[in-house]
Amino acid sequence: MITVENLHKHFGGFHAVDGASLSVREGSITGLIGPNGAGKTTLFNVIAGVLPPTSGRVTMQGEDITGLPPHALFHKGLLRTFQIAHEFASMTCRENLMMVPGGQSGETLWNTWFGRKRIAEEERALRAKADEVLEFLTITHLADQRAGEISGGQKKLLELGRTMMVDARIVFLDEVGAGVNRTLLNTIAEAILNLNRERGYTFVVIEHDMDFIGRICDPVICMAEGRVLAEGTLDEIKANEQVIEAYLGTGLKNKDMVGT
Numbered sequence: 001m002i003t004v005e006n007l008h009k010h011f012g013g014f015h016a017v018d019g020a021s022l023s024v025r026e027g028s029i030t031g032l033i034g035p036n037g038a039g040k041t042t043l044f045n046v047i048a049g050v051l052p053p054t055s056g057r058v059t060m061q062g063e064d065i066t067g068l069p070p071h072a073l074f075h076k077g078l079l080r081t082f083q084i085a086h087e088f089a090s091m092t093c094r095e096n097l098m099m100v101p102g103g104q105s106g107e108t109l110w111n112t113w114f115g116r117k118r119i120a121e122e123e124r125a126l127r128a129k130a131d132e133v134l135e136f137l138t139i140t141h142l143a144d145q146r147a148g149e150i151s152g153g154q155k156k157l158l159e160l161g162r163t164m165m166v167d168a169r170i171v172f173l174d175e176v177g178a179g180v181n182r183t184l185l186n187t188i189a190e191a192i193l194n195l196n197r198e199r200g201y202t203f204v205v206i207e208h209d210m211d212f213i214g215r216i217c218d219p220v221i222c223m224a225e226g227r228v229l230a231e232g233t234l235d236e237i238k239a240n241e242q243v244i245e246a247y248l249g250t251g252l253k254n255k256d257m258v259g260t
């Protein structure tokens with residue numbers, strides 16, 4: 001579904017992504033792991049159009065999407081979750097979901113004058129959809145709470161919920177598990193599995209929690225120093241000499257792999 005060919009992203013003389021090549025199979029939940037500084041987030045940012053690549057190519061279903069801006073990718077169904085922006089913190093969780101762009105016709109002057117009825121209908125439909133998403137994620141009780149007041153894990157669920165307001169095809173999740181308690185992490189894992197099975201979402205997931213990766217991801221791709229080191233099931237990856245060396249080589253900061 002997504003193919004990355006010999007991708008480079010340099011910051012000055014520093015090669016954060018240094019010739020990475022990989023593919024993401026349609027319908028998979030692909031895990032992306034690697035020691036701190038391996039270039040995972042940078043790779044995500046280049047694929048999702050947040051950063052321009054230095055060189056290399058990204059294709060989606062055979063179409064060249066290299067360097068397309070996030071909004072163009074959004075319309076193709078490629079989404080990267082972001083932390084809830086500051087300005088949305090004072091809005092409720094339901095409103096945050098309703099803000100996701102997706103064909104509302106409220107903006108134009110014509111619609112403001114002549115389409116009031118249609119806008120009201122759309123708003124009702126949008127609200128119903130937001131409530132459906134909240135229910136799917138088991139956070140209906142948070143509908144009227146301000147997004148700035150919910151816990152870190154609940155925010156992660158809300159970010160995931162934003163991808164459900166549109167017809168996403170592939171979603172990039174960066175460290176959904178960071179700072180999230182076990183119970184919420186399970187809810188997030190369930191939501192990802194359900195979206196994958198029931199709605200056909202493909203996922204690419206960066207995560208340091210190996211239990212989480214092992215539970216939901218196949219295959220797992222391991223990066224180090226800007227390149228892909230290995231791909232396989234988590235067990236295969238864990239047994240890979242180069243992978244073990246890459247984690248050990250970066251010292252105590254990278255206990256996730258060594259400690260499991």
Ligand SMILES: Nc1ncnc2c1ncn2[C@@H]1O[C@H](COP(=O)(O)OP(=O)(O)OP(=O)(O)O)[C@@H](O)[C@H]1O
Nearest residue numbers: 011014015016034035036037038039040041042043
């Ligand atoms: N805008 C930038 N300017 C300069 N260097 C950067 C920039 N963004 C990232 N880097 C560097 O690129 C390297 C790769 O960073 P990146 O965040 O992609 O790694 P990562 O694998 O996601 O790490 P982590 O698991 O710690 O999040 C790091 O050494 C980082 O300091």
